Amino acid sequence: MFNLDELLRENIKRLVPYSSARDEFKGEARVFLDANENSLGSPLTKWYNRYPDPLQWKVKEKLSVVKGVAPQHIFLGNGSDECIDVLIRAFCEPGIDNIIIVPPTYGMYEVSANINNVAVKKVPLTPAYQLDLPAIEEAVDDNTKMIFLCSPNNPTGNSLDRDDVEVILNNYFGLVVMDEAYINFSRQRSFVQELEDYPNLVVLQTLSKAWGLAALRVGMAFASEAIINIMNKIKPPYNINQASQELVLKALDEVEQVNEMIRVLVTERTRLEQELPGLTVVKHVYPSDANFLLVKVTDAHGIYQYLLDKGIVVRDRSNVILCEGCLRVTVGTEKENDELLNALKTYAV
Numbered sequence: 007m008f009n010l011d012e013l014l015r016e017n018i019k020r021l022v023p024y025s026s027a028r029d030e031f032k033g034e035a036r037v038f039l040d041a042n043e044n045s046l047g048s049p050l051t052k053w054y055n056r057y058p059d060p061l062q063w064k065v066k067e068k069l070s071v072v073k074g075v076a077p078q079h080i081f082l083g084n085g086s087d088e089c090i091d092v093l094i095r096a097f098c099e100p101g102i103d104n105i106i107i108v109p110p111t112y113g114m115y116e117v118s119a120n121i122n123n124v125a126v127k128k129v130p131l132t133p134a135y136q137l138d139l140p141a142i143e144e145a146v147d148d149n150t151k152m153i154f155l156c157s158p159n160n161p162t163g164n165s166l167d168r169d170d171v172e173v174i175l176n177n178y179f180g181l182v183v184m185d186e187a188y189i190n191f192s193r194q195r196s197f198v199q200e201l202e203d204y205p206n207l208v209v210l211q212t213l214s215k216a217w218g219l220a221a222l223r224v225g226m227a228f229a230s231e232a233i234i235n236i237m238n239k240i241k242p243p244y245n246i247n248q249a250s251q252e253l254v255l256k257a258l259d260e261v262e263q264v265n266e267m268i269r270v271l272v273t274e275r276t277r278l279e280q281e282l283p284g285l286t287v288v289k290h291v292y293p294s295d296a297n298f299l300l301v302k303v304t305d306a307h308g309i310y311q312y313l314l315d316k317g318i319v320v321r322d323r324s325n326v327i328l329c330e331g332c333l334r335v336t337v338g339t340e341k342e343n344d345e346l347l348n349a350l351k352t353y354a355v
């Protein structure tokens with residue numbers, strides 16, 4: 007059975023979290039002399055001299071409307087990368103516990119585990135880039151605290167079969183972390199509406215991709231209130247800065263414009279999917295539910311360097327398991343995509 011208390015590290019269970027001035031006094035006051043800020047302001051602007059809301063309630067309230075998830079089920083991180091790190095630090099005892107990842111997948115799960123001296127068990131996807139359920143079952147042991155799944159997956163671009171994910175959610179009693187960084191480019195249903203059914207589910211999303219706000223560093227974790235409370239307990243107190251909180255609040259009013267951008271990018275993705283296979287250098291274009299394409303080419307290193315010489319940088323994924331000979335290409339603007347196609351047309355084989 008799933009038991010959050012048993013999953014949690016002992017020291018985190020016992021931890022007395024840092025209590026900031028903003029935690030201890032939340033009311034209205036005229037004179038703030040509690041946090042050692044500079045009451046005069048800053049030469050740059052008078053607006054940023056106060057510490058921001060540690061729990062970002064205004065942002066969460068608005069997000070809750072956009073996502074259909076109550077604010078107390080939302081954690082905000084300095085990018086979803088911070089959510090990944092916080093989860094590992096809360097639940098994985100260094101040198102003892104392990105996580106499972108399913109390569110080829112996003113690199114930060116492994117790096118974060120390595121930084122925290124947490125072992126990583128790798129269960130490769132099948133050649134069709136789907137979950138190998140028997141191998142995952144085999145890999146799980148008593149110290150496996152979480153399984154990271156990414157759908158749509160980076161760098162392959164495809165979505166994982168929903169039924170397979172549900173099998174894991176129903177049969178594995180550690181945490182299942184579903185990274186949905188690219189969900190807005192997909193027709194697949196997000197797992198955020200399934201939190202009631204699965205107390206072991208954590209869904210990660212980000213403002214860095216579809217929302218176009220990578221520089222603000224805001225990622226989201228959606229989970230049970232119990233998991234969110236644990237994450238809040240160990241995060242740095244002011245992990246989302248005031249400027250980011252303000253800009254995100256504004257951005258969340260523009261859902262319609264974001265959806266329009268997503269339509270444009272998906273149209274461009276479809277165009278690249280149609281035009282790339284006609285080029286002599288392209289051997290295969292993998293189907294994508296994301297804002298990038300995994301493209302198998304005749305000579306990945308050569309073409310990567312050739313594009314770079316023309317000022318176009320793509321990602322060489324040819325050394326990654328199951329991605330031999332592949333480049334990962336982000337869908338750009340119409341003009342950028344034209345440039346890419348034209349450059350590839352003139353590559354001398």
Ligand SMILES: *Cc1c(COP(=O)(O)O)cnc(C)c1O
Pocket residue numbers: 084085086087088112156160185187211212213214220223224225
């Ligand atoms: C880009 C990406 C992220 C990073 O998100 P940030 O919120 O910018 O930290 C997370 N997961 C996957 C799969 C990504 O591709």
